[in-house]
Amino acid sequence: MHDRSEAIHRLKIVEGHIRGIQKMLEEDAYCIDVIRQIQAVQSSLNKVSTLLLEQHLNSCVITAVQGEDPKERERVLKEISDVFEAATRV
Amino acid sequence: MHDRSEAIHRLKIVEGHIRGIQKMLEEDAYCIDVIRQIQAVQSSLNKVSTLLLEQHLNSCVITAVQGEDPKERERVLKEISDVFEAATRV
Amino acid sequence: MHDRSEAIHRLKIVEGHIRGIQKMLEEDAYCIDVIRQIQAVQSSLNKVSTLLLEQHLNSCVITAVQGEDPKERERVLKEISDVFEAATRV
Amino acid sequence: MHDRSEAIHRLKIVEGHIRGIQKMLEEDAYCIDVIRQIQAVQSSLNKVSTLLLEQHLNSCVITAVQGEDPKERERVLKEISDVFEAATRV
Numbered sequence: 001m002h003d004r005s006e007a008i009h010r011l012k013i014v015e016g017h018i019r020g021i022q023k024m025l026e027e028d029a030y031c032i033d034v035i036r037q038i039q040a041v042q043s044s045l046n047k048v049s050t051l052l053l054e055q056h057l058n059s060c061v062i063t064a065v066q067g068e069d070p071k072e073r074e075r076v077l078k079e080i081s082d083v084f085e086a087a088t089r090v
Numbered sequence: 091m092h093d094r095s096e097a098i099h100r101l102k103i104v105e106g107h108i109r110g111i112q113k114m115l116e117e118d119a120y121c122i123d124v125i126r127q128i129q130a131v132q133s134s135l136n137k138v139s140t141l142l143l144e145q146h147l148n149s150c151v152i153t154a155v156q157g158e159d160p161k162e163r164e165r166v167l168k169e170i171s172d173v174f175e176a177a178t179r180v
Numbered sequence: 181m182h183d184r185s186e187a188i189h190r191l192k193i194v195e196g197h198i199r200g201i202q203k204m205l206e207e208d209a210y211c212i213d214v215i216r217q218i219q220a221v222q223s224s225l226n227k228v229s230t231l232l233l234e235q236h237l238n239s240c241v242i243t244a245v246q247g248e249d250p251k252e253r254e255r256v257l258k259e260i261s262d263v264f265e266a267a268t269r270v
Numbered sequence: 271m272h273d274r275s276e277a278i279h280r281l282k283i284v285e286g287h288i289r290g291i292q293k294m295l296e297e298d299a300y301c302i303d304v305i306r307q308i309q310a311v312q313s314s315l316n317k318v319s320t321l322l323l324e325q326h327l328n329s330c331v332i333t334a335v336q337g338e339d340p341k342e343r344e345r346v347l348k349e350i351s352d353v354f355e356a357a358t359r360v
Contacts, residue, residue: 053171088136238347
């Protein structure tokens with residue numbers, strides 16, 4: 001329904017980044033530098049989540065909210081506040 | 091449009107909690123215990139944000155998405171992904 | 181042992197901020213604006229926690245690590261990783 | 271200096287998880303399910319960071335704090351509060 005190539009592309013970069021961090025650990029890099037790289041990965045992952053949420057809002061959410069089924073609308077809106085709540089915890 | 095007494099009630103509790111933390115600091119409490127209390131406050135604030143988002147989704151967002159104005163719809167949905175993105179950073 | 185007036189001062193500002201947010205809710209402010217103010221408070225609280233941790237590291241942690249008691253040293257260092265872990269979740 | 275195999279092992283699992291998420295996207299999985307998987311990865315990464323911090327505190331930090339060089343001690347303790355501050359933002 002919407003273009004996912006951007007998110008996939010970013011996750012491939014994250015995957016390479018994770019492999020790089022494994023290598024840092026194998027080569028006995030300084031702990032703090034490794035932690036900083038992990039924090040950089042988390043920041044990239046936050047961006048992917050936001051991108052996906054944006055696309056979700058502009059497709060499924062619009063469809064559900066404009067649709068006839070009140071249960072479906074409720075379900076879809078509940079999911080948004082659920083991932084928001086989870087985001088404030090991770 | 092919707093009931094805000096629950097959010098106000100929770101913020102009053104948070105306010106009392108913040109005052110309690112000030113008192114801990116004045117009475118020279120152990121730093122780590124103070125940090126833990128601040129983390130408890132943040133957890134309460136996350137719950138208030140989630141509650142407000144939930145109410146917002148079930149009122150303004152439904153109105154905007156079902157409305158006639160595509161710009162307004164776009165604006166309202168963009169705000170959701172913006173606060174989500176900010177939530178992953180605070 | 182160390183100056184806590186800075187942290188207390190910041191928490192007083194946070195307390196005022198929280199009261200301001202209650203007022204916004206009473207005056208029926210826009211949900212998203214309220215959520216953004218809560219996120220600003222969260223950001224201020226992160227700074228207070230970091231300030232307190234900094235002071236703790238430069239006082240209690242140094243004392244414990246340089247001290248004779250291995251159990252006490254272990255306990256103090258464990259607390260640091262505990263609040264770090266909690267910080268990644270709030 | 272300390273065992274890094276546990277952290278490397280966990281990052282290999284994270285790497286597999288990231289590849290799984292790419293596949294979900296390619297197979298057009300539901301956005302919210304993908305976001306939830308990304309949040310699970312973030313949670314795993316938090317655990318790796320905490321593990322590394324723990325090891326760092328029990329090796330380099332002890333050495334620096336017990337050492338003769340006040341600048342080095344200051345530097346090492348500053349790094350701890352820096353990664354803590356960053357953790358509250360990612």
